[in-house]
Amino acid sequence: MSTTTQILARSTTDVAMTVTRAHARATVSSSPTRLGRPWLPRLAAVLAGGLASALLLQPATAAESAAAREEFVPQVGQPGKDVVWVPTPEALVDTMLNLADLKPGEYLVDLGSGDGRTVIAAAKRGARARGIEYNPNMVELAKRNAEREGVSDRATFEQGDLFQKDFSDADVITLFLLPSLNERLRPVLLEMRPGVRVVSNSFGMGNWEPDRRVSIDGSECRSWCSALLWIVPARVQGTWEIDGKPLILEQEFQKISGTLDGKPLEGRLQGAQIEFSVDDVQYKGTVDGKAMRGERSGGQSGSWQAVARTGS
Numbered sequence: 001m002s003t004t005t006q007i008l009a010r011s012t013t014d015v016a017m018t019v020t021r022a023h024a025r026a027t028v029s030s031s032p033t034r035l036g037r038p039w040l041p042r043l044a045a046v047l048a049g050g051l052a053s054a055l056l057l058q059p060a061t062a063a064e065s066a067a068a069r070e071e072f073v074p075q076v077g078q079p080g081k082d083v084v085w086v087p088t089p090e091a092l093v094d095t096m097l098n099l100a101d102l103k104p105g106e107y108l109v110d111l112g113s114g115d116g117r118t119v120i121a122a123a124k125r126g127a128r129a130r131g132i133e134y135n136p137n138m139v140e141l142a143k144r145n146a147e148r149e150g151v152s153d154r155a156t157f158e159q160g161d162l163f164q165k166d167f168s169d170a171d172v173i174t175l176f177l178l179p180s181l182n183e184r185l186r187p188v189l190l191e192m193r194p195g196v197r198v199v200s201n202s203f204g205m206g207n208w209e210p211d212r213r214v215s216i217d218g219s220e221c222r223s224w225c226s227a228l229l230w231i232v233p234a235r236v237q238g239t240w241e242i243d244g245k246p247l248i249l250e251q252e253f254q255k256i257s258g259t260l261d262g263k264p265l266e267g268r269l270q271g272a273q274i275e276f277s278v279d280d281v282q283y284k285g286t287v288d289g290k291a292m293r294g295e296r297s298g299g300q301s302g303s304w305q306a307v308a309r310t311g312s
């Protein structure tokens with residue numbers, strides 16, 4: 001058989017299968033008056049074996065594959081690349097977005113976006129939202145869901161491995177993965193802009209403790225009912241000079257310790273906001289790269305500023 005014939009034969013077989021399946025559908029779904037043989041002209045074309053006829057039938061094939069995609073019904077527990085699909089309960093989606101304090105105009109990225117529910121809910125709040133999902137059927141399903149909800153202009157979905165994607169410009173990251181995957185993502189998240197909010201359904205980030213945690217009760221949610229928030233902290237580890245005195249900071253995620261002019265201090269970061277206490281003096285301020293400035297209260301009030309000497 002020549003190559004052309006093989007191609008033709010394959011086309012013919014495909015078209016014949018299309019016709020057969022179309023017929024099966026017509027038999028199931030058509031009214032008795034339409035039960036004649038609407039597929040007969042197609043079959044005749046196939047039997048005639050003309051390439052032109054087969055090509056003419058291609059729109060039917062495309063329509064059918066679209067219909068097949070339309071029929072995709074996700075199954076809880078279906079395999080994903082690194083974690084199976086389990087949807088976040090709708091009530092927890094809301095809790096997660098509230099916890100993230102997502103505002104209209106902000107940009108949210110959901111890592112492993114499943115059927116798109118978090119992205120769609122974010123878009124409905126006026127955010128721009130993007131889902132990254134490995135399973136192409138889920139991506140198509142999410143796009144259809146966004147279309148149906150009227151937010152496809154602000155809710156976009158793309159197929160791919162979340163570990164290969166750049167989402168460094170996000171304001172909010174949401175995820176429902178696994179503890180091991182969260183930890184794998186952690187260095188990337190910690191490199192993001194200070195103040196970026198990361199919200200996970202149920203799972204932690206190893207020894208990076210959440211800044212807040214909210215659980216909803218059983219009437220609204222039966223499983224996977226906790227949301228955890230982390231705020232990416234500014235990077236301040238190193239030696240600074242504050243009003244001419246050495247400030248040495250050790251940092252473990254959002255917790256800081258160290259010394260100011262040799263006196264011990266403890267404090268924490270919330271994004272770019274820093275606060276620490278030395279003796280009975282409280283320092284509150286904002287980190288801006290290699291500078292910090294703010295107000296002092298307690299034993300000594302007034303403003304303060306610091307500049308980085310090493311590290312940070």
Ligand SMILES: C[S@@+](CC[C@H](N)C(=O)[O-])C[C@H]1O[C@@H](n2cnc3c(N)ncnc32)[C@H](O)[C@@H]1O
Pocket residue numbers: 079080081082083084085086087088110111112113114115116117118132133134135138160161162163175176177201
């Ligand atoms: C537990 S489900 C959560 C779905 C959605 N975020 C939600 O909360 O309803 C995890 C999703 O991540 C997807 N996934 C798994 N590994 C992935 C990877 N490496 N890259 C992108 N998506 C992945 C799965 O297909 C699944 O849809």
